[in-house]
Amino acid sequence: MTQPGPRGAALDGNAMAGDLREIFAVDVTAARFMCAGCTHTDAVATLVVWHQSPGLVARCPNCSDVVLRVVRAPDRVYLDLRGSVRLEVPLEGS
């Protein structure tokens, strides 16, 4: 969140909350990712998001590798997580 994002990116991971909440039972924007490229870790909300495409492309704010992709088709959602080593999801009430 403290690194300047690449120019042209309009949004951040906060904007993915609705699309992710359609798939997951918990809010994923508050989860922490670990970037497969540089091992940077922070909240999914801090990812740099491009949305001028058929889906959402979320890049690491530290190294700009793609961490997460969400593509919506009329009847399904494709979730590509190959850029994330893991997601650490806080549970309600903990």
Place this chain on the structure above:
Amino acid sequence: MARTAVSGRLIWRAATVAAAHWETPTARTLVLDVPDWPGHLPGQHVDVRLTAEDGYRAQRSYSIASAWPHPEGKVELTVQRLDDGEVSPYLTDTVEAGDQIELRGPVGGWFVWRDKQPAPVLLIGGGSGVVPLMAMVRARSMAGTKQPFRLIYSVRTPEDLLYADELRRRVRDDAGLDVHYVYTRKTPDNWPSPPKRIDVAALNTYGWPPDFAPDCFVCGPTTFVETAADILVALGHDPRRIRTERFGGTS
């Protein structure tokens, strides 16, 4: 084959516009009736979806401006018109009381303030980035909690100020709330400084000292958010206490 592996956990619902009023010549607040609204935390947003007659759909996120509980059980969105926008001109200029819009939410669990957080709070908003911060100011008042709040609100001109009257009233009535304005294009008459962008001096003078370990919320256009967050870190604020939300565009 099973019909669906992924059932819609969050559904789109029809909200009815109960009332609408202009905040500025280009920003309008929609007061919505949302059946079975589960309540929300300040800072959360909703996704709004419009469907054209030919089936084309456009979807955008809008921060919730109101706190919950709301005295009339309504949910308020404040929408800034972007002249080249696909969705916002419809919401500011076309939609009227009685109309329905599709929305999904509340969503987002990171850029939120909870009234149990004991730390002082520093809110930094650029343009319509003040909307979710206003929800936090309203929620604090609703909860009757005492965390000191400071809002630094950067806006182009005095005419662009959202919630100007309410903020003036709250600074008077809500103990522990301070607001400082930064004007980037045109200042009010007799303003002590010329127009300027948010800078180190503004955040140093009108923010909390890093020693107070405030929770910082920064929302606005991408460049604004990055500038403000960088200044906070340079001033010694803990990056883990800085939460940001960018909504694109340039200031």
